[in-house]
Amino acid sequence: MLPFQIVLKPGESPYRQIVYAATRAVVSGELKQGAPFPSVRELSQALKINPNTAQKVVAELIRDGLLEVRPGIGTFVTSTYRATAAEKRELLKGEVEQLVVEARRLGLNKSDVVNAVRARWTELFGGDHD
Numbered sequence: 001m002l003p004f005q006i007v008l009k010p011g012e013s014p015y016r017q018i019v020y021a022a023t024r025a026v027v028s029g030e031l032k033q034g035a036p037f038p039s040v041r042e043l044s045q046a047l048k049i050n051p052n053t054a055q056k057v058v059a060e061l062i063r064d065g066l067l068e069v070r071p072g073i074g075t076f077v078t079s080t081y082r083a084t085a086a087e088k089r090e091l092l093k094g095e096v097e098q099l100v101v102e103a104r105r106l107g108l109n110k111s112d113v114v115n116a117v118r119a120r121w122t123e124l125f126g127g128d129h130d
Contacts, residue, residue, distance in 0.1 A: 018057045027083040037075040
């Protein structure tokens with residue numbers, strides 16, 4: 001079982017999707033600092049991907065400073081990683097793009113979208129969270 005959620009979508013690079021899902025899990029705190037990360041073998045078996053792809057995913061996450069290898073023990077979420085506001089915003093880029101494109105397709109303008117987001121935010125979290 002993977003410590004983060006992902007449903008691979010056909011037509012998109014599995015590698016990119018997995019890196020994104022794992023990065024999102026770390027940045028959001030879903031994957032806690034110091035938490036174990038699946039081995040290349042576990043990752044490839046769980047997602048039914050080529051082990052080379054799984055290795056490439058883990059290597060990128062290590063390069064990005066999200067994971068660290070503890071020799072003889074395994075791979076873990078880096079205990080010193082702190083996501084910046086820019087990194088958090090970057091993770092929302094795809095969802096924001098989908099929202100904007102769909103709003104435009106429906107004939108809504110920017111203020112309609114901002115008001116809809118503001119209203120939903122208030123429904124979910126109350127008015128005190130800006």
